[in-house]
Amino acid sequence: MLQNRFGKLAATALAGSMLMGAAACGGSEEPTTSAQPSGAASSAASAATGPKVGLAYDIGGRGDQSFNDSAAAGLDKAKAELGLAETNELEAGTGETEAAKEERLRLLADGGFNPIIAVGFAYSNPVKKVATEFPDIKFAIVDDAAAAAPNISNLLFAEHEGSFLVGAAAALKSKKNHVGFVGGVQVPLINKFEAGFIAGAKAVKSDIKVDVKYLTQPPDFTGFNDPAKGKTAAEGMFDAGADVVYQAAGGSGGGVFEAAKAAKGLAIGVDSDQAKTAAPELQGVIMTSMVKKVDVAVFDFLKSFTTNSVKAGTTTYDLKADGVDYSTTGGQVDDVKSKLDEYKQKIISGELTVPDKTS
CATH class of the missing domain: 3.40.50.2300 (Response regulator)
Structure with missing residues (x-):
């Protein structure tokens, strides 16, 4: 859930020519994926030896002051504490098709990013399809239980x-x-x-x-x-x-x-x-x-990846698990x-x- 704030995207070196080429293609009906580096939102491969993490935002991306920003906060914490080698954050466009979401996930998978996190239920079918194509890559999806596969973790909330x-x-x-x-x-x-x-x-x-x-x-x-x-x-x-x-x-x-x-x-x-x-x-x-502590769910998933303890299927963050609350x-x-x-x-x-x- 989302608010577009100047299209702030973040990425790191993902087969540069592939993503930059993709960003130069497409029209308004299927907004393209951008992969421009953005300061603190990127992490350098030379600085750490941990996993390369891909994150696909819902509409609005980092800067929406809400749902996507919470996911971004979880990724930022993982950068600081888990020694991620690279991150690549890609943003969805308003009114895009499922095919565009699939392509965004494939770009990450083809670029060697593992794990990959999809933010929002709109990625349900794309995640299920792409996860089947890349069975050795771990995927997580926020707010969806329908995308099921041995390499998909479903992060849900009460x-x-x-x-x-x-x-x-x-x-x-x-x-x-x-x-x-x-x-x-x-x-x-x-x-x-x-x-x-x-x-x-x-x-x-x-x-x-x-x-x-x-x-x-x-x-x-x-x-x-x-x-x-x-x-x-x-x-x-x-x-x-x-x-x-x-x-x-x-x-x-x-x-x-x-x-x-x-x-x-x-x-x-x-x-x-x-x-x-x-x-x-x-x-x-x-x-x-x-x-709604999407940041906690994202960080937990990434931490489990670094310890080889990723759990496929549903994990629900409720009041008892401190997954939701009031401020x-x-x-x-x-x-x-x-x-x-x-x-x-x-x-x-x-x-x-x-x-x-x-x-």
Whole structure:
């Protein structure tokens, strides 16, 4: 989930002429892969002898202040602690086909990168296909369980559990008994966020009103990278009486924050602690964020690769595993933290089960 910030890509020496040639081809319907070095985002082969890691971002890439940036943070930690020999980070384009995603993964595999991490469920079919073609390479995919093979690790999260906590926070902080949810694209993954958020809000106030708006429907995934649409959706909710709006919309979330500031309302971030990463003038309206620790999952996978202990199949990062949580930056939920932590412990213990779908 994602926000395009000046197309900041990173790469290291991957059969240079192959990638540079690929970057010079293609048109707007199938955005091409770029492989330009980018300062700290690259690592030199001469500096370490560890693995060569390839990472394929979803739309927006490094700099989205959300989902992709969390994956990038995990890669950065691995660079610092695991002695990676090379890294190559490649970014997806808006509206591209699965064939373009397959080619991105093949470029990495052909360049000798192993392991390769795909960020986002949109890589499901491409990862499954390319992993079959390169059985000796380890692949990981974030947010997808459908791509299954002996060399694929599926890194999943209990987004509904984290969303329950911020839903409870929204209800506890709402003065109008009216909150909202803006989803980027109406797919099962984002429905998990919605389901948890509504359950959390209604656990606090059974009669609370929850507005729901999705920005686009598949196969249109631009809802994850359209701040203008996010702003319009949130404006409608604030105008209708909501005073807290939660966004699970990647790069479109910046527009939700803008609407919250204009309406003198509050917003809830997603994936990263967005009170730290959003534009400075918007950070104050973000009362909390549902933190989804993609960085932890990426680092764990890379560490397991260096110790020859990669596990194929599903690993789920839930509240019990500290894979999701809520943030407290800014102190705006300090007054309700004890109540949120009470809910958190009930979920961890199994006393409270959070729904992962709305119907």
